[in-house]
Amino acid sequence: MRFAFGHEWHSRKAQFRTDAAALASALADPQTRILPLWRGKPHLGAQALCWSGASDPILAYAKQPFLYLGEHEGRNIFAADISSWEPDALDRAALAMFTDTSIQIHPTAPKGAYFGELRLAMMQIPAVEAALAATARALFNWHRTHRFCAACCEKTQSTAAGWERVCPACAAKHFPRTDPVVIMLVTHGNKLLLGRSHGWPERMYSALAGFVEPGETLETAVAREVWEETGIQVDHIRYMASQPWPFPNSLMFGCIAQAQGTALTLDDELEDARWLSREEVLLAWTGQHDHVLPARNGSIAHYMIGRWLAGHV
Incomplete structure (x- = not known):
């Protein structure tokens, strides 16, 4: 069992990012x-990706x-943001949905791309292509949302092959943002607490989640988020794994974590939360539960729930 975006390619070759001659070559x-x-x-x-x-x-x-991503299997890898292209008959409503099922086909693209x-x-x-695409997606989103200098408000410029932005007015450097969650x-006991947020696909439930605040450890953030969202106090908090998640950064x-009780008091962030027995989670996992669908395959939530079901945690 694996989850997406955690695979590494051969080399990021960070030394190339500021070497104009090497990049041109x-x-x-x-x-x-x-x-x-x-x-x-x-694309x-x-x-597979279409290169x-x-x-x-x-x-x-x-x-x-x-954007220079590095080297894999003897090839240099770049990414290009072509968002200025405007497809014909663009379905803007689909783009705004939680899961955008629309596709866009460029007139010069190879057949099937x-x-x-x-x-x-x-x-x-x-797996390695998913990781490359995720990295590019996160970086391009950072460029899109951080075009101006936080120090003097002037427009910044992309540099270091897409891994930095620099302000031409005050020389401040800005680096890609990653938000810890x-x-x-x-x-x-034999039960697992799952929740669903507003706007999620019908019946989809997943693990609780929230952003780490300044000055918090991971353990403190876990305890605070669970308490705020469900009114449950937890202890015996343990780390399992991590996943880059470029939606957006x-x-x-x-x-x-282990709950000290089961009485739920939901806040506005959750549409619903419920305790499910191991047997009920297994039904959801296999698509047989009447009211609950599992977290998306490839997400760390799906991976962790699978580990719990198998008795590995």
């Missing part, structure tokens, strides 16, 4: 691969320097 190499992304959606083919070469006309829509939601493809494409299994710290 890499882009001139016919073996180099470039991943186009459109508004966070990677997809048949159960471009430097001369691909689809890359003409890139309005900022390419399309821009699609990464959450839907994350377990269908190779705790996501936790809360247990009580999070790092999920998976934990497990």
